[in-house]
Amino acid sequence: MNLNSFLTAQVQKLAWYPPAEVKIPWSAIFDSLLSSSNDFKKYLCDYLQVKYCILGNSGRAVLYLLLEVLKRKNEESRDEVLVPGYTCYSVAASVAKAGLKIRVYDIDPQTLCPDPDSLRRSASSRTLAIVHQHLFGIPTSIDGLKEIAQHTGAHLVEDAAQGLGGTLNGRPLGTMGDFGFYSFGCGKSLPVGCGGALVGKDQNVLSGLEPKVCSRGFTQLITAAATQVISWPGLYWIPEMLPLGLGETIFDPNFDVAGMPLLAQKLAEKSMAILDDLNTHRRHLAKTYKEALDTDYAIPVPKGSTPVYTRFPLMSGPGLIPKELKRFGVRRMYPKAIADEETIKPHLGNQQVSTPGAAQIARNLITLPTHKGITENLAKEIAQKVRVAYQITR
Template sequence: MTSHTAGGAAVPFFAPDLFEEDREVLLDLVRRTGTVAGQRFILGALTAELEGALRATVDGAEVVTCSSGTSGLTLILTAMGVGPGDEVVVPAYGCAPLGNTVANLGATPVFADIDPVTMVVDPAEVERAISPRTRAVMPAHMFSVMADMPRMREIARRHGVRLVEDSAVAQGGVLDGRPAGTWGEAGVFSFVQVKTFGTAGEGGAVVTHDAELACAVRALRSHGQEGPRFVHQRVGFNSRFDELQAAFQLHRLPGLPARLERRARIADYYTERFAPLAERGVVPPPPGRDGRCYYVYSVLAEERDALKEHLAAHGVASHVYYPLPLPHQPAFARFVPPGRAWPHARAAGRRQLALPINPHLTDAQVEHVADAVCAFAVERRAA
């Protein structure tokens, strides 16, 4: 980072001008999509083109676009036959779809605790949670760290269960040379605005090297239609992809590597600045770029709320994700065995704080964020 001062300017968490340079393009795409011959607004030629373009980014895996990353998980689990009587092992800490998608199919989410530093699910805890009723395990990449997918693959193979990769936040991440989304039998991406390949609305994709599974997902996303229209071989969903979103994502796809690199450079700078703060109560994610996805940059702070207030006083917006672990959410209370505890998930809920990492930040803003965090850690330890 170059040496600048932030001049006291506010540093937003979400970029307020995320699509500003694309405004005219977006308006033109609305007009062109609305006036094209055939008036096909969903699952048309642009959707097929986007799926083909995305295949090149995931080692040629099948890509099936859908209405959201959440619906992608539902489509995958349904295609795998998950239903009543089955269990799916999921992280105890993360976004509600980890539990919702399983419960909505009549299956039981079984929560596994997380690693205390990386906040991704602990493979040993996943293995301990597997029972004769387990149909699948569904690890999730979190914030800026991918789950330990090599160990997850081995655990799934050893126990004969399906492996679903919740890679919604990790598009563009690479672990051991393998893209996020391709480690499991199937993975998902989310295109919601704040994700690395966010769009001006909702959207997502299923990624899989299993052609049969991809075929099932394609049918399920459009009311179970296979072959001729209005012929329904199975009970499906309405999870179709919008042509306007496909056009916009095709426009933005060439710029994705540069945006990912900008996020990665910001993360590298933060981690270098924050590494000495661990003994002062502020713990950054592990350094390096392998197995990283720079959707959100989160630190673990012993005095999280005080740090958040300190940053706000210095014009820096921050964000608390998942203050309650999934097993502590009222929605999932019926799935919690008596006496069961998830101490690392609970600790993460008390300590996690996300810092601005959107690619529109200037060097000066990034340095201002880092300076503010470092000043807080020094001041609190001195006090």
């Protein structure tokens, strides 16, 4: 073995891979500093085929702003928001920050779709809004929720935080409900590090909703640049070994609400050019994983849809993820169902609710990385390691 091969082998032994995409082009970072234009809103609206959107410093911020204005415009008796039993804690935090009660509905662990019976039981005349999610950017049908929302007079809000670039029956995810929101944080479809967007059919609701931009965004841009360096597999083990809380899921209703920093908007605008390429790569790796693993463990994709796959979900089973798999970016997602998280329980409108499907997902779901740092051959290697670790037979 020559020196170069030896050094390569040593780097591979130390390599740690992020669980989701954090890479954006260096050219986009430099261009965002040098460019005087700021057309991200126009680019985004054109991409989503909508007329209007607002921007905030995060997806949870724009969701909170929406719920606040809906609460003011509706009767006081509507004080509950229905959310999926297994979802990001930030969704629940937005509801709590708006002074509304969280009411959960169960989801099917085989499909990640809403459980229609649970949804009907949870919906009532007190329901202000129903949140429907496309977890990992995998499209899920919205028709059943539309019917229930119309019957109860609730607003239908699409959680497309992980779904930018995905479609269902030719329509972009996030544009099929009354409102839809997106996130541009690390690990999302467009991972610029911060920011969120809200779209909607009722421009009267969105008008005047956009928060004031309080920051140029130099800190966020520096963080984005540092992330490009530290996410290199030869270095990513350093933050993984430190108690930084990377990937930690917490419920925190005390988050800041502000406009999307100007430099972050420019960075997002310059990065839009790579979005479709990122999503194509994600779908290719998802296909690779499906071919290498038993499809009974994978989440099905509805016909007529184009998924994103910010990560590839697999219902593999409970237990700690072996360090060897964590090194390759394999992770759990949210640690508990919403109804089972102690910090969220005081904010629940149905505190005695049981969501067995959501609890099963929390126990059994693992995610495999689909980002640009994972090649097809590496994805095959990861799939083989997952098969051995979880005794998945083809």
